[in-house]
Amino acid sequence: MATQDIIARSATTTSASSIRQVEEVAKLIDVSKCIGCKACQVACSEWNDLRDDVGQNHGTYDNPADLTADSWTLMRFTEHENAVGDLEWLIRKDGCMHCAEPGCLKACPSPGAIVQHANGIVDFNQDHCIGCGYCITGCPFNIPRISQKDSKAYKCTLCSDRVSVGLEPACVKTCPTGAITFGTKEDMKHHAEERIVDLKSRGYENAGLYDPAGVGGTHVMYVLHHADKPALYNDLPNDPAVSPMVSLWKGITKPLSLMAMGAAVLAGFFHYVRVGPNRADEEDEAHHEAAVEQVKKKSNDASVKTFDPNQR
Amino acid sequence: MKKEIVRYGAGERTNHWAVAILFFMAGLSGLALFHPALFWLTNLFGGGPWTRILHPFMGVAMFVLFMGLVIRFWHHNILEKRDVQWVKQIGDVLNNREDKLPEIGKYNPGQKMLFWVLLASMLVLMLSGIVIWREYFSHFFPISGIRLAALAHAVAAFLLILSIIVHIYAGIWIKGSIGAMLHGKVSLLWAKKHHSLWYKDITRDKK
Numbered sequence: 001m002a003t004q005d006i007i008a009r010s011a012t013t014t015s016a017s018s019i020r021q022v023e024e025v026a027k028l029i030d031v032s033k034c035i036g037c038k039a040c041q042v043a044c045s046e047w048n049d050l051r052d053d054v055g056q057n058h059g060t061y062d063n064p065a066d067l068t069a070d071s072w073t074l075m076r077f078t079e080h081e082n083a084v085g086d087l088e089w090l091i092r093k094d095g096c097m098h099c100a101e102p103g104c105l106k107a108c109p110s111p112g113a114i115v116q117h118a119n120g121i122v123d124f125n126q127d128h129c130i131g132c133g134y135c136i137t138g139c140p141f142n143i144p145r146i147s148q149k150d151s152k153a154y155k156c157t158l159c160s161d162r163v164s165v166g167l168e169p170a171c172v173k174t175c176p177t178g179a180i181t182f183g184t185k186e187d188m189k190h191h192a193e194e195r196i197v198d199l200k201s202r203g204y205e206n207a208g209l210y211d212p213a214g215v216g217g218t219h220v221m222y223v224l225h226h227a228d229k230p231a232l233y234n235d236l237p238n239d240p241a242v243s244p245m246v247s248l249w250k251g252i253t254k255p256l257s258l259m260a261m262g263a264a265v266l267a268g269f270f271h272y273v274r275v276g277p278n279r280a281d282e283e284d285e286a287h288h289e290a291a292v293e294q295v296k297k298k299s300n301d302a303s304v305k306t307f308d309p310n311q312r
Numbered sequence: 313m314k315k316e317i318v319r320y321g322a323g324e325r326t327n328h329w330a331v332a333i334l335f336f337m338a339g340l341s342g343l344a345l346f347h348p349a350l351f352w353l354t355n356l357f358g359g360g361p362w363t364r365i366l367h368p369f370m371g372v373a374m375f376v377l378f379m380g381l382v383i384r385f386w387h388h389n390i391l392e393k394r395d396v397q398w399v400k401q402i403g404d405v406l407n408n409r410e411d412k413l414p415e416i417g418k419y420n421p422g423q424k425m426l427f428w429v430l431l432a433s434m435l436v437l438m439l440s441g442i443v444i445w446r447e448y449f450s451h452f453f454p455i456s457g458i459r460l461a462a463l464a465h466a467v468a469a470f471l472l473i474l475s476i477i478v479h480i481y482a483g484i485w486i487k488g489s490i491g492a493m494l495h496g497k498v499s500l501l502w503a504k505k506h507h508s509l510w511y512k513d514i515t516r517d518k519k
Contacts, residue, residue: 011348109345110360130360132345133446137458146446151361245459249466254347257470264474268481271406278408279487280502 008116010108016115024120026185027158027169029093030195030223031233032204033179036061036075036091040171040180044073047159047170067094069147072156073171076234092222092233093171093180096143096156098122100216103242104155106250107138113153120185120219121160126152138250140215140240158219188221195223214241316497317514327380328493334374335476341367342469368445375438382431388418389428395421410505417509422482429475436468 006016045051052070055063061077073095080088102122105114113128114135124135124144131151135144144153159169167173168182181191192209199207208227211217222236230236320328341363344353354363397414398405398421404412405422419427442449443461450458483489488502503511 011351013348109348109351111348111351128360130345130354130364131446132364133444133450134462136446136450137444137455137462142455151447243456243459245456245463249459249463253466257466258347258349260470261473261477264477265481268477268484271481272485275407277487278410278485278506280499280505281487 003115003117005118006115007118008102008105009112010105010114011111018118020118022118024118024185025158025163025183025219026120026188027098027172027220028181028183028188028192028223029220030179030181030192031090031092032195032199032207032223032225033177034075034091034093035177035179036077036089037176038063038075039174039176040093041071041073041075043170043174044156045071047162048072048157067143067145067155069145069149069152069154072096072154078232078234080232090226090233092236094143094234096122096158096220097141097215097240098156098158098219099140100218101242103138103140103215103246104135104144105138106242107134107246109134117160119163121158121163122219123157123160124153124155126150126154129153138242138246140237140242156220185217185219192221192223199223199225210236212237212240214239315500317500317503317511318496319492319498319503320496322496324381324384325493325496327377327384331374331377331381334370334377335472338367338370338374339469339473339476341370343473346466346469365447368441371437371441375434378430378434385427389424391421391424391428395424398422415508416506417513418507420507426475426479429471433468433472433475436464437472440465440468 004017004020005022007018009016050070050072052064052068055065057063058065062074064071064074067074073093076092076094078090078092080090082088098120099122100120102114102116104124105116105122108114109132110128110130113125113130114122115125116122129152131146131153133144133146133153135153136142136146144155146153159167159171162169169180172180172182181188183191189209189211196207196209204225206228207223207225210222210224210227210230222230222233224230224233226232230238337357340353341357343350344357344363345351345367351360354360357363357366394414398416401413404410405420440461443453443458444450444465453461483493486506488498488506492498492502500511503514
């Protein structure tokens with residue numbers, strides 16, 4: 001049985017099989033509860049059977065230094081000095097946000113290489129990936145990575161294989177502080193509201209939910225103590241959206257330019273049909289020129305009119 | 313016996329057709345990634361990944377060889393003041409009323425403009441193509457630059473393809489032009505009719 005819950009499919013202009021309705025899911029990451037233990041990174045690596053190379057220390061706690069084709073989630077550490085002069089250690093679990101309007105899917109040129117499930121999960125199908133990297137160009141969060149080994153794009157799947165059989169993602173399962181929770185998007189929003197009330201009561205007056213509207217909302221959301229300044233958290237975009245450049249590149253301009261090319265070919269064809277070829281035929285021309293000369297000689301005679309077939 | 317004069321030498325013709333072949337290869341592989349309706353064109357190149365791998369190399373080869381054409385032909389393509397009159401009479405041009413048009417040198421203003429549009433498109437394609445060549449170069453550029461380059465690449469390719477459609481049709485329309493580029497020769501009458509100033513230049517030289 002084929003998958004019947006695909007609500008969007010890359011490089012596909014007709015509907016994918018989408019009759020199965022399911023509730024939207026979401027992963028909620030409560031940054032205020034995170035202790036930076038990286039158990040989620042390990043769980044991700046274990047469940048997905050990926051072993052990234054042991055890298056170098058880059059002078060921060062971030063390890064590895066960046067997301068890679070083998071590391072789909074990463075703790076990013078920020079040392080922030082607040083207005084009172086206190087140090088705040090802001091730790092954010094980075095990874096695919098599973099946007100409702102995914103820029104990667106919009107940019108992808110290969111049919112079916114990126115799909116969006118009815119539950120909100122945006123998944124890469126490496127079988128169809130051609131390795132062009134357009135998903136990286138389209139992503140407002142800088143998430144997908146092309147593997148050096150096979151030139152395919154990889155990123156967090158939100159453990160679509162686990163979720164499809166009713167399990168929570170591996171990172172959620174392993175989180176020792178309960179900073180990562182998983183459920184329907186509605187439930188996660190309710191849970192976030194409770195957390196925000198609690199944070200506000202403890203002095204974080206700008207605490208809030210990060211579910212950015214610019215990408216239609218996300219299926220990975222953050223509870224932030226400083227929701228007014230998301231960029232504090234290692235450059236989490238304040239107002240992410242698919243770049244207008246990408247929308248223009250992949251939007252209405254494509255069918256319009258295809259139509260313009262088709263119209264140019266048709267214009268040529270009908271010009272040929274209506275006006276016809278332009279010949280410099282030797283015989284005809286020579287004959288014609290001789291005739292014109294003769295007529296010119298007689299041009300004093302008003303009864304003789306010149307006749308040029310080209311001027312009809 | 314037809315009287316013929318040489319319009320393009322063997323080097324010029326070879327250069328032209330090499331660019332033409334590469335244009336079709338780079339163009340078809342590019343169109344395959346341009347719109348989902350044309351993704352099937354990847355089959356001509358051995359599938360999606362091969363299309364992605366080959367396209368930039370074909371593009372670079374096209375660009376380099378096109379520069380050969382630029383070096384050969386640019387000095388014939390400088391727009392002059394008197395070209396304005398020809399453009400004003402575009403209706404006469406399109407309706408085969410050439411006798412009403414001003415005299416034309418080696419290239420008419422339409423051909424000259426085509427030359428410069430092709431050159432501009434090729435330059436934009438080459439530069440933006442490097443920026444979006446993920447395998448070797450994209451990591452040198454910021455994401456905003458890559459996005460701009462992706463857009464510029466598509467726009468320039470669109471302009472190039474549109475120009476080449478016009479170019480190919482002009483060859484079909486003006487009988488004798490394809491022969492000029494295939495075997496190099498045109499009839500005296502062809503030269504006199506379509507490029508009278510060039511014809512005078514050539515025949516004067518021979519005398």
